[in-house]
Structures are given as C-alpha cells and as structure tokens.
Amino acid sequence: MKKILSLALVGILGVTLVSGCGTTGGASTSSGGSGGTIKIGANLELTGGTAMFGQEAKNGINLAFEQQNAKGGVLGKKLELVAADNKSDAGESTAAVTKLVTQDKVVAVIGSMTSSVTLAAVPVVTDNKIPMVSPSGTNAKVTVDNGQVRPWVFRACFIDPFQGKVGAKFALNTLKAKTAAIIIDQKSDYSKGLADAFVTNFKQGGGQITGTEQYVAGSDKDFRPILTRIKSQNPDLIWVPGYYQEVGLIVKQARELGMNQPFAGGDGWDDAKLFEIGTPAALNNTYYVDHVATAAPDMVQFVKDYQAKFGHEPNAMSALAYDAANMIAKAIETAGSADSSKIRDALEKLKDFKGVTGGITIDPATHNPTKSAVIKQNKEGKTVYLTTVTP
Amino acid sequence: MGHILQQFSQQAVNGLSLGSIYALIALGYTMVYGIVKLINFAHGDVMMVGAYLGWIVTTQLHWSFLPALFFAMVVSAILGMLIERIAYKPLRNASRIAALITAIGVSLFLEYGGMLLVTAQVRTYPPVFPETVYNVAGIMFKYGDVVMLVTSVVLMFLLQFTVQYTKVGKSMRAVSFDKDAALLMGVNVNNTISATFAIGSALAGAAGVLMGVYFNTIDPLMGIIPGLKAFVAAVLGGIGIIPGAMVGGLVLGLTEAFVSGLGASTWRDAVAFLILILVLIIKPTGLFGKNVREKV
Numbered sequence: 001m002k003k004i005l006s007l008a009l010v011g012i013l014g015v016t017l018v019s020g021c022g023t024t025g026g027a028s029t030s031s032g033g034s035g036g037t038i039k040i041g042a043n044l045e046l047t048g049g050t051a052m053f054g055q056e057a058k059n060g061i062n063l064a065f066e067q068q069n070a071k072g073g074v075l076g077k078k079l080e081l082v083a084a085d086n087k088s089d090a091g092e093s094t095a096a097v098t099k100l101v102t103q104d105k106v107v108a109v110i111g112s113m114t115s116s117v118t119l120a121a122v123p124v125v126t127d128n129k130i131p132m133v134s135p136s137g138t139n140a141k142v143t144v145d146n147g148q149v150r151p152w153v154f155r156a157c158f159i160d161p162f163q164g165k166v167g168a169k170f171a172l173n174t175l176k177a178k179t180a181a182i183i184i185d186q187k188s189d190y191s192k193g194l195a196d197a198f199v200t201n202f203k204q205g206g207g208q209i210t211g212t213e214q215y216v217a218g219s220d221k222d223f224r225p226i227l228t229r230i231k232s233q234n235p236d237l238i239w240v241p242g243y244y245q246e247v248g249l250i251v252k253q254a255r256e257l258g259m260n261q262p263f264a265g266g267d268g269w270d271d272a273k274l275f276e277i278g279t280p281a282a283l284n285n286t287y288y289v290d291h292v293a294t295a296a297p298d299m300v301q302f303v304k305d306y307q308a309k310f311g312h313e314p315n316a317m318s319a320l321a322y323d324a325a326n327m328i329a330k331a332i333e334t335a336g337s338a339d340s341s342k343i344r345d346a347l348e349k350l351k352d353f354k355g356v357t358g359g360i361t362i363d364p365a366t367h368n369p370t371k372s373a374v375i376k377q378n379k380e381g382k383t384v385y386l387t388t389v390t391p
Numbered sequence: 392m393g394h395i396l397q398q399f400s401q402q403a404v405n406g407l408s409l410g411s412i413y414a415l416i417a418l419g420y421t422m423v424y425g426i427v428k429l430i431n432f433a434h435g436d437v438m439m440v441g442a443y444l445g446w447i448v449t450t451q452l453h454w455s456f457l458p459a460l461f462f463a464m465v466v467s468a469i470l471g472m473l474i475e476r477i478a479y480k481p482l483r484n485a486s487r488i489a490a491l492i493t494a495i496g497v498s499l500f501l502e503y504g505g506m507l508l509v510t511a512q513v514r515t516y517p518p519v520f521p522e523t524v525y526n527v528a529g530i531m532f533k534y535g536d537v538v539m540l541v542t543s544v545v546l547m548f549l550l551q552f553t554v555q556y557t558k559v560g561k562s563m564r565a566v567s568f569d570k571d572a573a574l575l576m577g578v579n580v581n582n583t584i585s586a587t588f589a590i591g592s593a594l595a596g597a598a599g600v601l602m603g604v605y606f607n608t609i610d611p612l613m614g615i616i617p618g619l620k621a622f623v624a625a626v627l628g629g630i631g632i633i634p635g636a637m638v639g640g641l642v643l644g645l646t647e648a649f650v651s652g653l654g655a656s657t658w659r660d661a662v663a664f665l666i667l668i669l670v671l672i673i674k675p676t677g678l679f680g681k682n683v684r685e686k687v
Contacts, residue, residue: 047511049610087511186657214657219616221606224405225651225659232398245513245608252607256524257401257531276515277608279522 037080038073038338040065040328041100042321043111043121043132048088049218050243052271053113057135057321058083059310061110064325067305074332082106090120097121101128107338108132108328113317114243114268115139115160115190118153125152131344133327135320136291138163138267139193143367154347154367156324156360157291158391160190163266164197166373166389167239167289171198172205175262175287177236179208183226183250185242186214194241194266202239210235217246227254237261243268248277255282267291270316270376270383280381291316292357293374293385302356316357323355397529402652403645408536410644412602415543416621417628417636418550419594425554425631426567426587428487432494433474434595435618436501439611441467441596442603443505446514456519456604463600464593471592472585480581498618505611516607535605542601546594547637554633559586616660623667629677638678 042061045054058081065079073079082104084096093112100106101124109125109132112118118137125132134142134155143153171177180202185191199209210233213226227250230238238254238261240247251263262285269288294303294313302322306314314322330353331346332338348367353360360369372390376383416438423431444463448454454462478497482490523534554560562583565573574580602617603609621636624643628635643663650662670677 047506049513051510051512211654213654216660218612219660221608222405222409224409225402225648226656228398228401228405229652229654231401232394249606249608256533258524258526273513273515277513279518 036076037078038075038332039080039082039104039106040325041097041104041106041109041111042081042083043086043093043097043100043109043117044083045088045113045117046083046085048086049245050088050114050268052244052273053136053317054085054088056271056315056318057110057113059306060135060314060318060321061325063302063306063309064322064329066309068326068329074329075336075338077338079329086112086117086121088114088117090116093117093120094124097124097132101125101130106130107332107340108343110135110321110324110328112137113321114188115142115193116188118142119189122150122153126150129344130340131328131331131347133324133347135324136267136317137190139189141189141193149365149367152344154327154362156320156327156355156357156369157267158371158373159368160193160266161197162391163289163373164194164199164241165201166375167194167264167266168198168201168205168207169389170287170289170375171202171237171239171264172207175237175264177207177262179210179233179235180237180239181210181230181233181235182212183223183230183238183240183242184212184214185217185246187216187218188242190266190268191217191241194268195239198239198241215246217243220246221249223250223253224257227257227259230254231257231259235261238263240265241268244271244274245277248274248279248283251286252278252282260285262286264288267316272315274378275381280378283378284380286378287386288376288378289373290376291371291373292319293376293388294319295385296374298354298356298358319357323357323360326355327353327360398652400528400530402648404530404532404536405652406645406648407641408532408539408644409648410624410641411536411540411543412598412605412617412640413621413624413643414637414640415539415546415598415601416595416617417624417640418543418547418633419591419598420621421625421628421630421633421636422550422554422594423587423591424625425633426563427479427584428567429479429490430494430622430630431588431591432491432618432622433497433501434591435614435621436498436505437467437471437474437592437595437614438599438602438618439505439609439614440470440501441599442609442613443509443514443599444596445600445603446516446609449517449519450514459519460597460600463596465596467596467599468589468593471588471595474592475585475588480584498614502612502615509611511611513608513610516603516609518607519604539601539605542597543637543640546597547633550590550594551633553590559583563587620663623663626667627670627677629680632677632679635677635679642678 069078086093086096113136115137118134136157138160140159182195184195264287266289331343335342335346348364350362358371374388375386420434441463444466445459448459520534562578565578566583624639625636628639647659650659
C-alpha cells in the first residue's frame with residue numbers, strides 16, 4: 001500500500017514537471033511574402049484564461065487587413081494573417097511563435113496580448129530576426145531588458161509604470177483613498193509590475209499599503225481566505241492588477257464576505273466577460289485604467305466598422321490589435337519591402353502614426369509609444385468612461 | 392480579541408466550505424481505490440466532464456438545478472463504466488503501475504480531448520442557487536456553502552450505507568477482499584467493478600456540477616488541482632475508507648484556509664502536498680487507517 005502511494009506521488013510530481021516544460025525554438029531564416037501575398041503572423045490568446053483578449057484582437061487584425069487589402073494591399077501585395085493559439089500560456093507561446101516563424105515563414109509577428117506570454121516569445125523572434133509588435137503587453141520588460149532595448153520587439157500601448165501611476169493618482173485624488181491592499185497574481189509579470197508601480201506612486205502620494213496578498217491565476221478559484229485577511233485590515237481601496245477571469249471571482253467573493261470597498265485595477269479588466277463572472281451588482285464601485293474609450297473621436301469609425309462586421313462592440317484590445325496590424329502595414333509601406341529587418345528599421349522610425357487608440361511615435365531608445373490612459377468605472381453591468389490622463 | 396476571534400471563525404467557515412468540495416471529490420476517489428485498489432487519476436477529469444454536462448443542460452436547455460445534477464450524474468456514471476471497460480479492464484491482471492499510468496493517460500485524454508471539443512475558453516454557469524448571504528455575528532457565508540456541506544455529508548452517509556448494507560455493497564467488499572474467491576462464490580466481478588466505477592463517477596459528476604455552480608466558472612483543466620487535492624484528502628483520511636475521505640477533505644480545507652489566513656497564501660499548495668508526504672512517511676494508512684498486514 002505504501003509502495004503504491006509512493007509511486008502515485010512520483011507520478012504526480014512527474015506530471016507537474018512535464019507540464020511545466022515548454023519548447024524552445026529552432027533557428028531558421030525567413031523569406032519575404034511570395035506569390036502576391038505578405039504573410040504576417042499573430043501569436044494570440046485564442047483560448048485559455050485570457051481568451052477574450054485574443055479573440056477580440058484577432059477580429060481587430062482581420063478588420064485592419066481586410067481594409068488594407070480592399071485598398072489594393074501593401075506594395076501591391078495582399079496581407080495574409082496566420083494566427084496561432086498560445087492558449088494564454090507562456091510555454092505554449094514559445095511553441096506557437098516558433099511555428100509561425102519557422103513553418104509559416106511570416107515576415108512579422110503581432111502579439112501577444114498579455115505580458116508574460118509576449119515575453120516567452122521574445123527569444124524566438126530575436127533569434128530569428130523577425131519584428132514583433134505587441135498590441136497590449138504593458139510590462140516594461142517587454143521591450144526593454146536591463147536598460148537595453150530589445151531590438152526586435154515593439155508595442156502599441158503604454159507601459160505599466162505609467163498605468164500604475166495613473167491608478168495611484170486616481171485612488172489618492174478622486175477616490176480619496178489613504179490606505180490600500182494589493183492582490184497580485186504571482187505568476188504574471190504584468191500583475192507584479194503593475195502592483196509595484198501602483199505601490200511606489202501611492203506611497204509617494206502619502207498613501208499607506210495595509211497588506212499584499214498573492215494568488216496563482218488558473219488554479220486558484222477560492223479567494224476567501226486572503227480576502228478575509230484584507231477585510232480585517234479594512235483598507236480604503238483594494239488594487240487588483242489581474243485579468244478579468246480572476247478579478248471577477250475576487251470581487252464577487254469579496255462582496256459575499258461583506259466587503260464594500262472600491263476595487264481598482266488595470267487594462268487586464270477590460271472584457272465583457274468580467275460581468276459574466278463577477279456579476280454586475282458585485283462590480284459596482286470598481287474602477288480600472290484602460291487604453292481608450294470606445295466613445296473617443298478617433299474610435300468612432302473603427303467601432304462602426306467593427307460592429308458591422310462582428311456584431312458586437314470592440315474593446316480596447318481589439319482597437320490596439322487593429323493599430324498594431326496597421327503599424328506593420330505602414331512599416332512595410334515606408335520600408336518599400338517585406339523584408340523582416342527592413343520592417344524592423346521602419347518600425348523603429350515610425351512617427352506620428354495615426355491610430356484609433358491615439359497618435360503613435362515610437363521612441364527608438366525604448367520602442368514604446370507615448371500614449372494617454374483613460375479611467376473607466378463599472379456601473380450596473382456597464383463600463384462608463386470617466387476621464388483621460390495624459391502623461 | 393473579539394476581532395481576532397471573528398477572523399478565526401470566518402477562516403474556519405472558509406475552510407469548511409472549501410473542504411466540503413475536496414471531501415465530495417475525495418469520496419469517489421477513495422471508494423474506487425477501496426474496491427479496485429486503483430488510484431483513478433481520471434477522477435478529477437470525470438468531475439470536469441460532469442461540470443460541462445451540467446453547464447450544457449442549464450444554459451442551453453434551461454433545466455433547473457436538480458434535473459441537471461441528476462443528468463450529469465447519470466452520464467458521468469456511464470462515462471466511468473466506459474473508461475473502466477476500455478482502459479482498465481484489459482489491465483486488471485497486469486501490474487498496478489501499468490494501471491496507474493493508464494489512469495494518468497485517461498486523465499490527459501479527457502483534459503485535452505475536452506479542450507479540443509469545447510475549447511479552453513472559460514464558461515460561466517448561470518446563477519442556479521439564490522445569491523443569499525448569511526451574516527451570523529459578522530461571519531459571512533452563502534447559500535452555496537450550506538448546499539456543499541450538506542450534500543457532501545448526505546452523500547457520504549449514502550455511500551457508506553450502500554457499501555455496508557446493500558447487496559451491491561456486499562459484493563463490492565467481497566471483490567475488494569479477494570477477487571478470485573468472490574468469483575468462486577458466484578459474485579459477478581465484472582458487474583461489481585462496473586457498479587463501483589459508476590457510483591464513483593456519478594459522485595464526481597455531482598461534485599463537478601456543484602463546483603461549477605459554486606465558483607461559476609468552468610474550463611477543461613478545472614479538474615487537475617481539485618483532483619490532486621482530493622487525492623491528498625483521501626490519503627490523509629486513509630485511502631479506501633469512506634468517512635476518512637470526508638474528514639480528510641475538511642481537514643485539508645481548514646489547513647489551507649488557515650495557512651492563507653496567516654499571510655502565507657503562497658505556501659498554501661506547498662502545505663497541502665507537504666501533508667501528503669508527511670502522511671505517507673509517518674502513517675501511510677491515514678488518520679482512519681488500521682495497520683493491516685498485507686497478505687504475502
């Protein structure tokens with residue numbers, strides 16, 4: 001009996017180890033588009049914990065390419081999207097992007113929507129010298145590593161240090177919070193970075209952090225023990241820099257424990273699924289920082305086109321992916337070639353690009369655009385735009 | 392002081408409600424082990440299938456809770472019997488490790504087969520239970536917590552009764568004691584083992600629906616962690632012993648709640664598996680186990 005159980009234990013450990021491994025990419029050279037098309041890859045979260053981000057993004061990219069092709073394509077060639085699913089998992093992301101660059105021979109990659117998953121793809125695109133534009137990977141490390149810019153990686157969004165600062169200022173000045181508790185997804189680079197940025201700015205503004213709790217996205221569903229702890233600290237605000245799936249559960253369980261404080265977080269909250277998981281009533285009195293309001297003037301035409309094609313309103317993720325796709329199209333046009341390294345050079349020099357989420361000028365030293373942020377409030381199952389914050 | 396007591400009681404309630412989920416899954420685990428001596432690693436994944444079955448009939452066909460629960464239990468039972476016939480029966484006389492590896496294979500098959508079929512997208516259950524929250528002296532719990540605890544206790548007694556006092560139970564115990572002798576005494580071993588898997592899987596299906604309703608999100612990999620935790624609970628209580636699974640589940644739930652409550656939420660899973668290791672080293676028969684010398 002003891003033997004069997006020990007064997008079983010070894011089995012468990014084995015399974016855990018195997019599932020923790022990922023595949024790393026092999027080297028290969030890429031060629032330009034052939035036969036009148038230019039192949040562009042997308043490494044997206046089409047399934048898994050942040051599947052809605054990937055789905056929305058894929059729609060956004062499809063719309064962008066369709067419009068480009070309707071205008072006659074880029075350099076007379078049609079743009080073709082090759083999408084790969086990374087299952088919202090870092091290990092799968094490496095495999096997905098390897099497939100895109102070595103098998104599908106794409107000239108550039110769009111992706112991914114979340115920071116950890118994007119970071120897992122960075123070594124592959126760097127080794128293969130393929131430019132990659134992340135629509136919404138906001139962690140600072142996505143484009144800059146130890147003060148060194150990652151040559152092949154760009155993004156279409158603001159970064160977490162800015163997002164955390166906006167969140168902290170809003171908490172201090174608008175919500176008048178003096179104390180805050182933090183709940184971090186301990187496996188996510190995005191969550192940790194955004195928590196750090198919030199804490200630094202909140203403390204600088206005279207605020208106090210009452211406690212920090214951690215969870216693991218994907219495997220934790222019961223947050224009551226950590227919420228009970230936070231409840232006893234009675235903070236004015238709870239900062240949850242996570243993704244909509246866990247945020248929904250956290251807020252719902254907190255309300256069930258009788259906690260009525262405001263909750264706030266970042267762009268990871270941005271999906272309608274949040275209300276499905278967290279229920280509209282529990283999500284009242286919650287706020288988040290986001291990239292763009294769907295009512296913004298630049299967004300109007302995009303929202304209209306998107307709604308006509310897909311039957312529902314886009315979110316910020318679809319808009320950012322749309323911009324990322326058009327950034328690559330624009331770079332190919334200015335480079336006058338679909339050669340990967342020429343696209344990279346053109347992306348680095350991209351200036352005053354007019355996107356639907358705002359003007360984009362890439363800073364060659366960091367590969368980040370400078371963009372403003374908006375703050376949104378959840379109210380009775382709807383997301384309401386509150387204000388715009390410029391850097 | 393009252394503040395600390397209140398927090399303590401709240402964590403105890405949190406632990407009990409989490410523990411009753413573990414207990415519910417552990418019941419089926421432990422019963423199958425008790426009769427067939429096979430650690431059915433696919434148990435957590437049968438639970439996942441049950442959760443999806445319940446989800447489909449409640450969202451697409453708008454069934455209410457009890458019919459959905461019953462439907463999930465029946466289909467899970469059939470699935471359990473099929474798994475046993477196809478995957479485990481051919482290995483009945485092979486070494487135990489072969490059956491164990493097959494069980495892991497079945498588990499992976501259900502997880503990734505499920506992913507192929509329903510995609511890895513998270514689905515949400517409709518609010519089947521009333522969202523009533525009770526407040527007893529500042530300690531909060533909801534309707535779902537009560538349903539969970541009551542269901543797991545009721546199922547435990549039903550299961551214990553079935554195994555101890557019915558004809559099927561008698562043949563189960565006979566098969567468990569000595570398969571060949573039971574066969575000679577006219578017990579239909581194949582049917583008995585099928586019945587064991589049917590009951591165990593029906594319990595898993597019920598746990599799946601309850602978990603789906605309770606946490607209102609389900610995905611194809613939802614069975615892995617609770618399945619492992621239920622395994623720990625079963626070992627802790629003494630694998631094969633039905634009341635042991637109940638107690639093991641509750642103890643594990645309470646431990647996890649208090650570990651998190653002390654501010655060590657990152658250590659929660661580590662502590663759960665540390666318990667497994669300690670039990671295996673110190674008292675491999677578990678809390679309720681008796682030291683029976685194995686026949687040589």
